[in-house]
Amino acid sequence: MDSTGAGAGTAGVRAQVRTRDGWAVQHAVLTVTDMTGTQVLRATADEDGALRTTQPLPAGPYTVIVTAVGYAPAASSAIVTASGRMDVGTVVLARQGGAELPPPGPWTIDPMHSTVAAVAQHLGISSVRGRFAEFSGRIDIAEDLAQSRVEAVIAAASIDTGNGMRDGHLRNEDFLDIEAYPHITYRSTGLSPAGPDRWTVHGELSLRGVSRPVDLDLSYLGTGPDPWGGTRAAFRATTELHREDFKMNYNQVVAAGIAAIGTTLKVELDVQAVQGDALPMG
Known part of the structure; x- marks a missing residue:
């Protein structure tokens, strides 16, 4: 999961949650914690796997965890700059139990x-x-x-x-x-x-x-x-x-x-x- 802070635009978190074969993971949950392990934000993706919040985050380092029923969780670190915005990008979740597409x-x-x-x-x-x-x-x-x-x-x-x-x-x-x-x-x-x-x-x-x-x-x-x-x-x-x-x-x-x-x-x-x-x- 590639996470970067953006220097301009609307504050809050932006993410898109997908399977490895490109399908949206509906109702995936994104949790953001600070370096003390305190949860500072929790949000749910929509029917298209998109996740957007408007709550600005204080500048600093964070841990981002994305979970969904039937999928292995994905975690990464992210930095928020003074803009208060976090652009997580596309989060790819692997299906639980290895049910990926069969090899070619x-x-x-x-x-x-x-x-x-x-x-x-x-x-x-x-x-x-x-x-x-x-x-x-x-x-x-x-x-x-x-x-x-x-x-x-x-x-x-x-x-x-x-x-x-x-x-x-x-x-x-x-x-x-x-x-x-x-x-x-x-x-x-x-x-x-x-x-x-x-x-x-x-x-x-x-x-x-x-x-x-x-x-x-x-x-x-x-x-x-x-x-x-x-x-x-x-x-x-x-x-x-x-x-x-x-x-x-x-x-x-x-x-x-x-x-x-x-x-x-x-x-x-x-x-x-x-x-x-x-x-x-x-």
Whole structure:
């Protein structure tokens, strides 16, 4: 944290609190103490991470501490001149527990510790949850995060809803048509920020011979070591698909016009990716 005293302008403290990837840290708290450890000022950042006070400070040296829930505190010394103003500048807070952005380079999706699931409405009163047991993928984190890429391939025949008869129907030509289209693929085309630790992944989903643009709402959950000597990053992503967009128009109508299976599918992805081009043994 770089702190300097300004010789002119409005008295008080000026600061901007950000994460390492540039997002505002809302409601961060800045505390100023003198050399005896006595608190002389306490202020809270606004929704944009900006902090401004008008109270002039006596000239002299101070300690500045910035804290926020979920972040490691940052501290530095500062000098206030006769102007009574302290320009703290941009304070960068690191997330608690090391949940910084994953390092650039290739990351391999680990299917043993990841889940690809879909939820459909059944009879308008309950949900049917299924998952795909076989899939693979790769994430390439770029130095410029917006240039990062992801691609994944799912074995359509690996659908599992816990009911063999239903799974057989989902595999036939009414739904996934696995004989003609054995793979489901997703390839990203771009990435845009949506908030702290959140992004929108823009991409194209190919399902049942039809390719459509599909956006994923992505949350980054953190990075850490694994028991096999590797480094893992965790993500969660969701989206909604409409069956008719992929020519899955089958629907049985039961009593009172209620459709047996809803037309909208909610897709939920819980992904662990291992740093590097290959998965570790174990």
